Amino acid sequence: MNVVELVEFVEARLAEDERVAREAIVPDRPGTHWEWEARSDDGDPESPLWLRTVEEFPTTSGVGDLPGFPLGYECTAAPTPAMGHITRHDPDRVLREVEAKQAIIEKLREGDLRKFSGLLDAVKLLASPFSDHPDYQKEWAL
Structure with a gap:
């Protein structure tokens, strides 16, 4: 399994969620709830x-x-x-979820994969809601 591809896949989906949430917030009237x-x-x-x-x-x-x-x-x-x-699922909540999930990925990047298999499983789980995405790889499933 290519861990880099998995992480990049999840990061791309999180970036999409973040972009859509930020676009929902009108700058001159920044309603988030x-x-x-x-x-x-x-x-x-x-x-x-x-x-x-x-x-x-x-x-x-x-x-x-x-x-x-x-x-x-x-x-x-x-x-x-x-x-x-x-x-x-208002924009503010989506942005908090994106931030939390990005923190999980950052912890994985900081560690030795042999010691952090639990974090790798967590990233696989973060990818699972996107299993219908054309770039999702079946080997990422737990």
Whole structure:
């Protein structure tokens, strides 16, 4: 097994995740936490929902902070498990996960592979969610 290829594969996938998460953060309105919210307070389950940032943003008009900004998407269904999944995996959380996984790879690079077989297995496990990627090699599976 080529350990260098395995590490490079995982690093490339982490770089993709990091890029996508950073692209989701608009520089002038850097919302990193998201939630689904009803557009009206009437309690009607058919009220449109919108995805908005949890962070508040100051305005220059003097009206105070805005409660967040919505994405240009709304739906009229009640929140679904998929909506909860989307908001749970917001850009900030993805960036923390990327950082933690990069630290595992760095520990592997620092050590002698014969002494750190557990870390090598950990990197194989980090690669496993990407087993459907065309560059994934079956020999990396545990």
